[in-house]
Amino acid sequence: MSRRSLPLNAIDAFLVTARHLNLTHAATELCLTQGAVSRKIATLEAWFGFPLFERHARGLRLSPQGSALLPELQSTFETLLTLADRARTQQTVIRLKAPTCAMRWLVPRLLEVEREQPDLQIALTTTTDHNVNFKTESYDAAIVFGTHMSAGDLLFEEALTPVMSPLRAGRELGALTFLHPTRDKTDWSLWLAKQEGPGVVMHKNQHFDTMDLAITAAIQGLGVAIADETLVEEDVRAGRLARPFESSIKTGASYRLVLRESPGQENGLAAFRACLLSRGSHGVS
Secondary structure (H helix, E strand, O other): OOHHHOOHHHHHHHHHHHHHOOHHHHHHHHOOOHHHHHHHHHHHHHHHOOOOEEEEOOEEEEOHHHHHHHHHHHHHHHHHHHHHHHHHHOOEEEEEEEEHHHHHHHHHHHHHHHHHOOOEEEEEEEEOOOOOOOOOOOOOEEEEEEEOOOOOEEEEEEEEEEEEOHHHOOOOHHHOEEEEOOOOOHHHHHHHHOOOOOOOOOOEEEEOOOHHHHHHHHHOOOOEEEEEOOOOHHHHHOOOOEOOOOOOEEEEEEEEEEEOOOHHHHHHHHHHHHHHHOOOOOOOO
């Protein structure tokens, strides 16, 4: 007989009967009739081609072949049960890559994912890289940032606005230190160019490697940062930052969620995607 025809459900019946050496007791433990247990054992004996038990006046005893087979079957069956339990209770791990600039938006949403999907574990890697290559990187999902992007799901579009500590509120913009999220002045120049009235000269400047660092410096009162309004939304609501101007300028860039095509994790990735997108995304492509 082929390996595929091995009656796996009969192995448990054999192991229980071998422990009791009594069909009635085995049937009680298995919640089966005595006849059903006998049939399972007979099926297993037919597959092996030799008897597993010998019957005598007091009940059953293992045949020589059954005695030789029992230890290995017990060990293998216990291993199978352990693996099954582990697989049943194991969390699905989603390896997520995200740029550091998105952390202020992402972390509260990951807490919501954790509460709503306790079987999902998010293994987060932060980076200053704004893209992902699933062919060379081992991530399951990534938040990417850039212009002219269409892959995946739109999370939100970048819209820049000045922010500062409430303790700095009321100060003239030109008298403050301008906090830049990059090594150039592109973002501030873009916003200032769209403002009416006399131009503001950026006399004092501080440059940072990421927008998150510039925002943190603004919270500490170092100056006025140019930041994405979605990223600072919670800081403004909590009073850590103030927006001296209502206006914001869209840059054409956006934050998007992209997923790996992963045959083994469709359900986990789908649950993660649904939960993340339900938490304040501005649209789905």
